[in-house]
């Protein structure tokens with residue numbers, strides 16, 4: 001089983017990354033293979049919005065435009081059973097890096113629900129305000145893309161040190177996501 005952490009902070013050793021690492025380590029202890037994509041290391045061009053003028057919105061079309069960078073990320077997303085999204089709060093929402101990826105993932109759900117039944121989790125780092133709006137935004141998009149969530153599927157850490165509580169939640173999330181993959185046994189949820 002593969003668990004992929006997607007890190008939306010542009011900073012090295014960021015709080016989001018540290019939180020994500022705790023979740024991933026815990027998934028590893030539960031028997032999963034873990035991988036991290038740090039979005040700042042990829043130059044992902046923005047979504048061209050093809051879907052809004054009845055254009056073709058498929059992975060093939062997206063890759064035809066943007067080639068190798070996106071291909072590598074799509075392959076990681078599609079070959080993982082768990083997707084954990086970590087982001088700092090930037091103006092009450094996810095970072096631009098994370099939002100850009102979410103937009104680009106439209107082609108993975110628009111014609112075929114290619115992410116259907118993958119187990120998701122959200123980890124978020126903030127300073128003052130906006131964790132709940134950020135998490136809600138990600139939930140809405142990811143649920144619509146077909147992800148399913150275990151109980152206690154998110155955590156948010158305030159400030160420049162990890163709190164015991166958020167670490168506990170991150171570790172639970174890592175373990176529970178793996179358990180959930182095992183318990184739902186590849187069910188398909190999109191009934192069309």
Ligand SMILES: Cc1cc2nc3c(=O)[nH]c(=O)nc-3n(C[C@H](O)[C@H](O)[C@H](O)COP(=O)(O)O)c2cc1C
Nearest residue numbers: 009014015016088089090091092125126127128129
């Ligand atoms: C452009 C920008 C916008 C931000 N907006 C918010 C915000 O709306 N609410 C908040 O609590 N913190 C905000 N912050 C602070 C970061 O969320 C906070 O420092 C976070 O812990 C950084 O996470 P990281 O260490 O994973 O990069 C903002 C920071 C930046 C750079």
